[in-house]
Amino acid sequence: xxxxxxxxxxxxxxxxxxxxxxxxxxxxxxxxxxxxxxxxxxxxxxxxxxxxxxxxxxxxxxxxxxxxxxxxxxxxxxxxxxxxxxxxxxxxxxxxxxxxxxxxxxxxxxxxxxxxxxxxxxxxxxxxxxxxxxxxxxxxxxxxxxxxxxxxxxxxxxxxxxxxxxxxxxxxxxxxxxxxxxxxxxxxxxxxxxxxxxxxxxxxxxxxxxxxxxxxxxxxxxxxxxxxxxxxxxxxxxxxxxxxxxxxxxxxxxxxxxxxxxxxxxxxxxxxxxxxxxxxxxxxxxxxxxxxxxxxxxxxxxxxxxxxxxxxxxxxxxxxxxxxxxxxxxxxxxxxxxxxxxxxxxxxxxxxxxxxxxxxxxxxxxxxxxxxxxxxxxxxxxxxxxxxxxxxxxxxxxxxxxxxxxxxxxxxxxxxxxxxxxx
Numbered sequence: 322x323x324x325x326x327x328x329x330x331x332x333x334x335x336x337x338x339x340x341x342x343x344x345x346x347x348x349x350x351x352x353x354x355x356x357x358x359x360x361x362x363x364x365x366x367x368x369x370x371x372x373x374x375x376x377x378x379x380x381x382x383x384x385x386x387x388x389x390x391x392x393x394x395x396x397x398x399x400x401x402x403x404x405x406x407x408x409x410x411x412x413x414x415x416x417x418x419x420x421x422x423x424x425x426x427x428x429x430x431x432x433x434x435x436x437x438x439x440x441x442x443x444x445x446x447x448x449x450x451x452x453x454x455x456x457x458x459x460x461x462x463x464x465x466x467x468x469x470x471x472x473x474x475x476x477x478x479x480x481x482x483x484x485x486x487x488x489x490x491x492x493x494x495x496x497x498x499x500x501x502x503x504x505x506x507x508x509x510x511x512x513x514x515x516x517x518x519x520x521x522x523x524x525x526x527x528x529x530x531x532x533x534x535x536x537x538x539x540x541x542x543x544x545x546x547x548x549x550x551x552x553x554x555x556x557x558x559x560x561x562x563x564x565x566x567x568x569x570x571x572x573x574x575x576x577x578x579x580x581x582x583x584x585x586x587x588x589x590x591x592x593x594x595x596x597x598x599x600x601x602x603x604x605x606x607x608x609x610x611x612x613x614x615x616x617x618x619x620x621x622x623x624x625x626x627x628x629x630x631x632x633x634x635x636x637x638x639x640x641x642x643x644x645x646x647x648x649x650x651x652x653x654x655x656x657x658x659x660x661x662x663x664x665x666x667x668x669x670x671x672x673x674x675x676x677x678x679x680x681x682x683x684x685x686x687x688x689x690x691x692x693x694x695x696x697x698x699x700x701x702x703x704x705x706x707x708x709x710x711x712x713x714x715x716x717x718x719x720x721x722x723x724x725x726x727x728x729x730x731x732x733x734x735x736x737x738x739x740x741x742x743x744x
C-alpha cells in the first residue's frame with residue numbers, strides 16, 4: 322500500500338477519475354477548476370525552453386562533430402514530412418471508409434461561434450509563425466551558442482556553469498511534477514463540466530473514428546517504425562506512462578514535454594538528438610493533429626453532402642501538408658488551420674466548424690497523446706539511425722520503470738559524468 326500511495330501514476334489516474342466525476346455531477350463547480358489545469362501547464366511551460374537550451378548547448382559541445390548535428394537536423398525534418406504525410410493519408414482513407422459524417426442532422430447539433438477562428442485565417446505567415454514560436458527561437462539560439470562554444474578554448478568553465486544550472490533546473494522540475502495530479506484533476510474537471518458527456522452523443526461516430534484511427538496509427542505505424550530497430554512499443558509506452566496520463570488529464574502535450582526529454586536521454590538517446598528532435602517535432606511532427614485535420618475535413622464534406630473528387634482529395638492532401646505545420650504556432654491551433662484549409666479548397670462551408678466546437682476538447686486528448694508518442698518515437702528512431710543510442714540504457718530503463726519514474730538524476734544533467742555501466 323505504501324508503494325501504491327507514493328506512486329505518481331496512481332495519483333494522476335485517481336485525479337483524472339475524480340475530475341471526470343466532479344464535471345459530470347457538479348458541472349458549475351468543475352468549470353471553476355480550470356485554473357488548476359491551466360496553471361500547471363503554464364508552470365511546466367516555464368521549464369521547456371531552459372531545458373531545450375541547456376540540452377542542445379551541452380549536447381553539441383559534447384558531440385564535437387558539427388556536421389553530424391546538421392545531418393541529424395536534416396534527417397529529422399525529412400522524417401517529420403514523411404510520417405505526417407502518411408498520417409494525413411491514413412486519416413483521409415479511414416474517414417472515407419467509415420464515413421462518420423453520413424446521416425448527421427445538423428439542426429440537432431449544438432453549434433458555436435467560429436468567427437474568432439475564421440477571422441484569423443488570413444493572419445498566418447511563416448515569419449509570424451517563427452516570431453510567435455519561442456521554442457524554435459530557443460532551438461536556433463542553442464544551436465548557434467553550442468557551435469560557438471565548441472570552438473571556444475575556455476569552454477570548460479562555461480560547461481561547468483551550465484551543468485550547475487541544469488542540475489537545479491531538473492530538480493525544480495521534479496518538484497513541480499509532484500503537483501501533476503492537481504493539474505490533471507483541473508483539466509479533466511473543466512472539460513467534462515463545461516462540455517458535458519451529452520455533447521458527445523450526436524458526434525459519437527466521429528469521435529470513435531478519430532480515436533480508433535489514432536490507435537491504429539500508434540500501434541501500427543509507430544509500432545512498426547520502432548520495430549525496425551527491435552524496440553517494443555508497449556515497453557516504451559509503459560516507460561512513459563506517467564507522462565501519458567498527465568497529457569491525457571491536461572489535454573496538452575506541453576505538460577509532459579520536459580520530462581519526456583529527460584526520459585529519452587535516460588533510455589539511451591544522446592543529448593544532441595533529444596535536444597534537436599523533440600522541440601523541432603513539437604512544431605513540425607504533429608501526427609495526431611494531422612490525422613484530426615484530415616478526418617475533420619472529410620467529415621464536414623460528408624455532413625454537407627459534398628462529393629470530393631480524387632483531384633480535390635489530392636489538393637486537400639497538398640494543402641494540409643503545408644497548413645498542418647503551422648498548427649503549433651497559431652493561437653487557436655487546429656481550428657485556425659482547419660478554417661484556413663476549408664477556405665483554401667472552397668467547396669466545404671467553413672461554417673461547418675461550428676459543429677465541431679462541442680467535441681473538439683474531447684478529441685484534443687487523442688491529438689495530444691498521439692503527438693507526444695510520435696515525437697518520442699521519432700527521437701528514438703533517429704538516435705538509432707545515427708548510432709547515437711545506448712541500447713543497454715534502454716534495457717535497464719525498461720526493466721526498472723519504477724526507478725526511472727523519478728526524473729531527477731545528476732548524471733543526466735552533467736555532461737562530464739561517465740556513461741552507465743554496461744549490462
